[in-house]
Amino acid sequence: MSQPFRTEKGGRIDRTGELTFTFDGEEMHGHAGDTLASALLANGVHLVGRSFKYHRPRGILSAGSEEPNALVGVYRKGDQTPNLRATQVELYHGLQAVSQNRFPSLGFDVGAVNDLLSPLFPAGFYYKTFMWPKSFWDRVYEPIIRAAAGLGKPPKNPDHDTYGNLYAHCDVLVAGSGPSGLAAALAAAETGARVILCDEQAEFGGSLLSENSATIDGKDPAIWVAEIVARLAAMDNVTLLPRTTAFGYFAHNFIALAERVTEHLSDPDPRLPRERLWQVRAKEVVIAAGAIERPMVFPENDRPGILLADAGRTYLNRYGVKVGHKVLVATACDTAWQAAFDLADHGVEVVAIADLRESPPESLVSIAAARGIRVEAGCVVTGTLGRKRVRAALLGRMMTSGQVAAGGQIECDALLMSGGWTPTVSLFSQSRGKVVWEAETGAFVPGKSVQKERSAGAANGLYGLQASLTDGYAAGEGAARAATGKSATINHSRTSGGEAGTGGTLGALPHDRNASRVKAFVDYQNDVTAKDVKLAVREGMQSIEHIKRYTTTGMATDQGRLSNMNALQIASGALEKPLTDVGLTTFRQPFTPTTFGLFAGVSRGDFFDPVRKTPSHDWVVEKGGLFEDVGQWKRAWYFPKNGEDMHAAVERECRTVRESVGLFDASTLGKIEVAGPDAAEFLERMYTNPWKKLAPGRCRYGLLLNDAGFITDDGVIGRLADDRFHVTTTTGGAPSVFATMEDYLQTEWPELDVWITSTTDQYAVAAIQGPKAREVIAPFIEGIDLSAEALPHMSVKEAMFRGIPCRLFRISFTGELGFEINVPRRHGKMMWETLAGEIEKHGGTAYGTEAMHVLRAEKGYIIIGQDTDGTVTPQDAGMSWAIGKNKFDFVGKRGLERPDLKAENRKQLVGLLTKDPKIKLEEGAQVTTLENPATGTPADGHVTSSYYSPALGRTIALAIVRNGHALEGKTLYVPMPEGSIPVEVTGTVFYDKEGARLNV
Amino acid sequence: MLLIYCPYCQIERAEIEFRCGGEAHIARPSDPEKATDDDWVEFLYMRSNTKGIAAERWRHIHGCGRFFNAVRDTVSDEFLKVYKTGEAKPDLEAIAREAGK
Known part of the structure; x- marks a missing residue:
C-alpha cells in the first residue's frame, strides 16, 4: 500500500481510504481527489508513455488539460477510450489505464529505434520521403503512414455510452473558476443576473487550490474558494458546472460546453449520460481561462521526471505528492521559486535553483538562503541524463559574450522548469478576437473584443492574486451591467501574497x-x-x-x-524578424479534444435521420415486401412471392397491372393546396401550362421550371373549384417546390390573393391502376358516377370512401385506367387494407416503386432528377406541348428564350432499343455515335432509365442524347468494358402509343 | 449558430429556424419579354458576393414562414439591420459608417 512519494499530510485528497487502480496491469493505490497523474506520481511512476515520432520515454509534464505526454487509454465496459490526459482523469476505484504507443511494453519499446535513427526523420520528413513513385501513394506509403500515425488505439466496438444535450441561456457565462472567474461569477450573480460558471476541473478554484503561501481576507485561499462556491450554489440565478469545458466559442455568443457527467465514477447510474453537450447562448461572456506555464527549451528537456514548476507545486499542495526526492528547479521567472520553497518545506531536497537571470530578486534569494537552498544565478540547463527517468542535469554558466560555459553536473530525480507564463487566449481567439503583443510581460494578450466577451485575470495578461481578483470583479460587474443593465455593490476581497513576480x-x-x-x-x-x-x-x-x-x-x-x-x-x-511580424496561428474549436459522441448526442441509430412511413408500411412488412429509401421515406420496392427474385417479382407485378389491376401507395407524393381568388393566376405564373381555362373537376399535368428555363418538377394539378387547386409534386421535390412557391408569392407577386399550404402529410393516397381499377374501387366510393363519361381521364371529384370524405383523381402513371384516392392520413391504413383485400378478388396485386418505374418508362413518362438533370428544357424532353403558348409570363419563360437554350445540338430525351432485345443497358452508361471511340472522345449522351419491359418482352431505355430528336431510327452505341452495344434511337413512348388504354 | 431577429415575429431566434435566401433586392424584371439576354443573365446569375456589409434575404422557415431582409457583415456575422420585404434597400454605406466598419 506504499505510496512512496505521498506527503505526510496536506493536499485536498481524502486520506481516509484508498482506491485501487491499475496502470499497464500493475496494481497501485491512490486516494479520492487524485487524478490518475497524481496517483501515478505518488507511486513514483513518471514514465507513462512513448513519444509520437521518436518513441522517447515520456513522463507527466503538467497538471492540466494542456498535458502533451501523459496520454493514456482507460478501459470501461470492456472497451477503451484512447488518448485521455492522465492529468484530467479522476481516480476511481477499479480504474484500468494503459500506456500507449509502445510495443511490446512501455519499458522496452522497439519503436525507440526511431530515436537513434532520428537524423532520418527531420521536419518535413513525410513531404520529402513519401513522394515518388506515384504508384506507391495509396498502396505503400498510405498504409505505412496510417500504421505509424496516432498514439492510442481506437475502440473496437460501437460506443456503448449515451450522451445528453441541453440548450441554455444566461446573462453571463464565466469560463474558468480561478480567482478571477470566481470573482466575476460572484460580482455578476449578486446583480441578479443569470450566471453559468463552468470549469474543466472537478473542483472550482483553479490555481487557488494549490496556493498556500497567500491569503484572501486573511484566510487560506481554499477556504475562501469554498465560501464563494457555497454562496454561488445557494443562489437560484447561478448554475455551477464543474468538469465542464467551454470548448467552443461560436458566432453571436454561442458557447458549447462539454460536461463530463459519469466518467469520474466507479459505478455510475446507468441512466446518466457519459457526457452532456450544453449549447449556451450567453448575453455576455467572461473568459477567465487563466495562464499556463511555458516549458524551457533545453536539450533533453523531455525526460520523465521533468515537469513544469507550477505542476510540481500543484501536485505537492493540492494532491499531496512529491514529484521527487531530489529536485532541481530551473527557471527564468520568480514564480518557480515558490515551488522550490514549498518542496523544501515538505522536506524534499531541492538540489538547486538554477535561474537564467544574472540577478534574481534579492528577496527570493534570501528566502532560499534561509532554507539552505543552493542558488545558481545566470545558470542554464544544457542537458539531462537518465533514460526512463531524469537522474542528473548538466548546468551551464551564461557568459556575457552570450556563450555558455560548462558548469558541471548535478544529480536530481526530478526537474521543475519554468520559462514564464502564457495567457490562455484560446476562447478569445475562437471568438474571432485578435491578440496583441504586450512587450512588458512578453505575452500575447486579448485585444479588442469582437463579440460580447471580456477576458479577466491571467487570461487577460494580469498575473498576481490581487490583480486577478480585482480584474475578475470588474469583469463580472461589467458583464452583468452590459447584459441586464443592473449593478450591485459587493465587498471585494483583499489578498496578501501571491505576487505576480517578474521574469520569463x-x-x-x-x-x-x-x-x-x-x-x-x-x-x-x-x-x-x-x-x-x-x-x-x-x-x-x-x-x-x-x-x-x-x-x-x-x-x-x-x-x-x-x-x-x-x-x-x-x-x-x-x-531575423521581430516576433510580432512572424504572426501567431489561430486557435480553433475545440479547446480540448471532444468526443464524437458528444456531438452526435441522441442522433444515432433510429434517431440519426427521421424515417417517414406511409400508411401501408406495416402491411408491406407483413407481406414480406422490400423497401426502398427515397429521401427520408420508406417506399415499398417490390413484393416477392414464393421465392421470387426481384426480376421475377417486378415482372409479375407489371403484368398484373397491365392485365388486371394493381395497388400502389402514392402517399409520398408532395401535395400543396393552392386557394384564393388569384389561385389560377398564381399557377399560371408558376407552371408552364395554362390553368385559367381548366374547368373545376378537371386535372392537368403541370411542368415547373426555374427562371433559367430548366425543368425542376412536375405533377398533376386538379382544380377542385374556381379558387382551389390540389397540386401534386414529386416525392423528393415537395419541400423545394413549396419553398419556391412561397418565395415567388411573398417576394415577387405579393399582390396576388392566394394561400398555399403543404398537405403532403395530411393525405394518404392509394393508386389503383389497371383495366379492373374501376371495379375495384366501385364498392367503396359513394356520391359520384365513376363511368368514363362522368369521370373521364384527367378529372377529379370529391366523394366518399367508405363514409370518409376523399378526393378522387382519375389519373394514371402507368398508362392504364387509373384512380388515385386521397383520404385524410388517419384513414390511410383502413383505405389501404380495404383496397388490398379487394384487389385480391380481381387477381390483382400490390406493386412497388420498381414496377411503377417500369410501367411509367414503357409509357415514356419522365422522372424528374432521373431523366432530367437540371439542364433539360421542356423542348429537350420533348414536352413543348406542356407550354402555354399565349401566356404573358411564367417562371422560366424568358429563360427559355436565351440563345443557348434554343441552340442546335442540345441534348434531348429519346428512347433507346438495344439491337439485342435481351441486353439491358446500364443506367448512366455513355452513348456515342462511334462504335469504338478513342479514349477521351466526349460522349454524346447518357442512359437515364433502363428496364426489362414485360409488356414488350424486351429491354427498353431512355437517354439524353445530343440532337437526339433528329436521330430517330439511327444506330448509336453504348461502349462498355465487354464491348460496344449497338442501340436504335426511338421515340420515348414504347407502349400503347395512342393512349387507348387510358380512355376506357 | 447565428441569432437572428425576425421583424414579423419581432423576436430573436436561432439560425436553425431560418434559411438564407441569398442576396436581397434582385428584382425579377416585371416584363420579362422586354428584358435583354444580358438583363436576364444579370437577374439569374450575377451576385455581388460581398465581403463586408451585405443585404440578404432570410426566411423564417420554421417560424412564421415569412421572407424578410437583413443587413449582415459577412466578415463578422453581425446583423446590423433587419427589415420587411418590400421596404426600400437601406444605404449600406451609411450603415457601415454607423457601425464603424
Missing part, C-alpha cells in the same frame, strides 16, 4: 553542446525540436502558418498552448 524567457536556450546531436523539444506531443523549426526556416518556410504545418509544431491536442511562444521565438530568430 522565450525560445530555445543557449547551450555548449553539439547542436546537431541534441534534441531540445518545443512541441512534446508532436516531437518537434528547436532544430526542426530552424530547419523549416532554412528550407524556405516564411510564415508561421507554413512552419506550423511543415514541422507540425502547435498541431497537437493542446493546439500549441505549451509550444507556440517558444516556436515563434525560434522562428523569429531564424527569420
Whole structure:
C-alpha cells in the first residue's frame, strides 16, 4: 500500500481510504481527489508513455488539460477510450489505464529505434520521403503512414455510452473558476443576473487550490474558494458546472460546453449520460481561462521526471505528492521559486535553483538562503541524463559574450522548469478576437473584443492574486451591467501574497553542446525540436502558418498552448524578424479534444435521420415486401412471392397491372393546396401550362421550371373549384417546390390573393391502376358516377370512401385506367387494407416503386432528377406541348428564350432499343455515335432509365442524347468494358402509343 | 449558430429556424419579354458576393414562414439591420459608417 512519494499530510485528497487502480496491469493505490497523474506520481511512476515520432520515454509534464505526454487509454465496459490526459482523469476505484504507443511494453519499446535513427526523420520528413513513385501513394506509403500515425488505439466496438444535450441561456457565462472567474461569477450573480460558471476541473478554484503561501481576507485561499462556491450554489440565478469545458466559442455568443457527467465514477447510474453537450447562448461572456506555464527549451528537456514548476507545486499542495526526492528547479521567472520553497518545506531536497537571470530578486534569494537552498544565478540547463527517468542535469554558466560555459553536473530525480507564463487566449481567439503583443510581460494578450466577451485575470495578461481578483470583479460587474443593465455593490476581497513576480524567457536556450546531436523539444506531443523549426526556416518556410504545418509544431491536442511562444521565438530568430511580424496561428474549436459522441448526442441509430412511413408500411412488412429509401421515406420496392427474385417479382407485378389491376401507395407524393381568388393566376405564373381555362373537376399535368428555363418538377394539378387547386409534386421535390412557391408569392407577386399550404402529410393516397381499377374501387366510393363519361381521364371529384370524405383523381402513371384516392392520413391504413383485400378478388396485386418505374418508362413518362438533370428544357424532353403558348409570363419563360437554350445540338430525351432485345443497358452508361471511340472522345449522351419491359418482352431505355430528336431510327452505341452495344434511337413512348388504354 | 431577429415575429431566434435566401433586392424584371439576354443573365446569375456589409434575404422557415431582409457583415456575422420585404434597400454605406466598419 506504499505510496512512496505521498506527503505526510496536506493536499485536498481524502486520506481516509484508498482506491485501487491499475496502470499497464500493475496494481497501485491512490486516494479520492487524485487524478490518475497524481496517483501515478505518488507511486513514483513518471514514465507513462512513448513519444509520437521518436518513441522517447515520456513522463507527466503538467497538471492540466494542456498535458502533451501523459496520454493514456482507460478501459470501461470492456472497451477503451484512447488518448485521455492522465492529468484530467479522476481516480476511481477499479480504474484500468494503459500506456500507449509502445510495443511490446512501455519499458522496452522497439519503436525507440526511431530515436537513434532520428537524423532520418527531420521536419518535413513525410513531404520529402513519401513522394515518388506515384504508384506507391495509396498502396505503400498510405498504409505505412496510417500504421505509424496516432498514439492510442481506437475502440473496437460501437460506443456503448449515451450522451445528453441541453440548450441554455444566461446573462453571463464565466469560463474558468480561478480567482478571477470566481470573482466575476460572484460580482455578476449578486446583480441578479443569470450566471453559468463552468470549469474543466472537478473542483472550482483553479490555481487557488494549490496556493498556500497567500491569503484572501486573511484566510487560506481554499477556504475562501469554498465560501464563494457555497454562496454561488445557494443562489437560484447561478448554475455551477464543474468538469465542464467551454470548448467552443461560436458566432453571436454561442458557447458549447462539454460536461463530463459519469466518467469520474466507479459505478455510475446507468441512466446518466457519459457526457452532456450544453449549447449556451450567453448575453455576455467572461473568459477567465487563466495562464499556463511555458516549458524551457533545453536539450533533453523531455525526460520523465521533468515537469513544469507550477505542476510540481500543484501536485505537492493540492494532491499531496512529491514529484521527487531530489529536485532541481530551473527557471527564468520568480514564480518557480515558490515551488522550490514549498518542496523544501515538505522536506524534499531541492538540489538547486538554477535561474537564467544574472540577478534574481534579492528577496527570493534570501528566502532560499534561509532554507539552505543552493542558488545558481545566470545558470542554464544544457542537458539531462537518465533514460526512463531524469537522474542528473548538466548546468551551464551564461557568459556575457552570450556563450555558455560548462558548469558541471548535478544529480536530481526530478526537474521543475519554468520559462514564464502564457495567457490562455484560446476562447478569445475562437471568438474571432485578435491578440496583441504586450512587450512588458512578453505575452500575447486579448485585444479588442469582437463579440460580447471580456477576458479577466491571467487570461487577460494580469498575473498576481490581487490583480486577478480585482480584474475578475470588474469583469463580472461589467458583464452583468452590459447584459441586464443592473449593478450591485459587493465587498471585494483583499489578498496578501501571491505576487505576480517578474521574469520569463522565450525560445530555445543557449547551450555548449553539439547542436546537431541534441534534441531540445518545443512541441512534446508532436516531437518537434528547436532544430526542426530552424530547419523549416532554412528550407524556405516564411510564415508561421507554413512552419506550423511543415514541422507540425502547435498541431497537437493542446493546439500549441505549451509550444507556440517558444516556436515563434525560434522562428523569429531564424527569420531575423521581430516576433510580432512572424504572426501567431489561430486557435480553433475545440479547446480540448471532444468526443464524437458528444456531438452526435441522441442522433444515432433510429434517431440519426427521421424515417417517414406511409400508411401501408406495416402491411408491406407483413407481406414480406422490400423497401426502398427515397429521401427520408420508406417506399415499398417490390413484393416477392414464393421465392421470387426481384426480376421475377417486378415482372409479375407489371403484368398484373397491365392485365388486371394493381395497388400502389402514392402517399409520398408532395401535395400543396393552392386557394384564393388569384389561385389560377398564381399557377399560371408558376407552371408552364395554362390553368385559367381548366374547368373545376378537371386535372392537368403541370411542368415547373426555374427562371433559367430548366425543368425542376412536375405533377398533376386538379382544380377542385374556381379558387382551389390540389397540386401534386414529386416525392423528393415537395419541400423545394413549396419553398419556391412561397418565395415567388411573398417576394415577387405579393399582390396576388392566394394561400398555399403543404398537405403532403395530411393525405394518404392509394393508386389503383389497371383495366379492373374501376371495379375495384366501385364498392367503396359513394356520391359520384365513376363511368368514363362522368369521370373521364384527367378529372377529379370529391366523394366518399367508405363514409370518409376523399378526393378522387382519375389519373394514371402507368398508362392504364387509373384512380388515385386521397383520404385524410388517419384513414390511410383502413383505405389501404380495404383496397388490398379487394384487389385480391380481381387477381390483382400490390406493386412497388420498381414496377411503377417500369410501367411509367414503357409509357415514356419522365422522372424528374432521373431523366432530367437540371439542364433539360421542356423542348429537350420533348414536352413543348406542356407550354402555354399565349401566356404573358411564367417562371422560366424568358429563360427559355436565351440563345443557348434554343441552340442546335442540345441534348434531348429519346428512347433507346438495344439491337439485342435481351441486353439491358446500364443506367448512366455513355452513348456515342462511334462504335469504338478513342479514349477521351466526349460522349454524346447518357442512359437515364433502363428496364426489362414485360409488356414488350424486351429491354427498353431512355437517354439524353445530343440532337437526339433528329436521330430517330439511327444506330448509336453504348461502349462498355465487354464491348460496344449497338442501340436504335426511338421515340420515348414504347407502349400503347395512342393512349387507348387510358380512355376506357 | 447565428441569432437572428425576425421583424414579423419581432423576436430573436436561432439560425436553425431560418434559411438564407441569398442576396436581397434582385428584382425579377416585371416584363420579362422586354428584358435583354444580358438583363436576364444579370437577374439569374450575377451576385455581388460581398465581403463586408451585405443585404440578404432570410426566411423564417420554421417560424412564421415569412421572407424578410437583413443587413449582415459577412466578415463578422453581425446583423446590423433587419427589415420587411418590400421596404426600400437601406444605404449600406451609411450603415457601415454607423457601425464603424
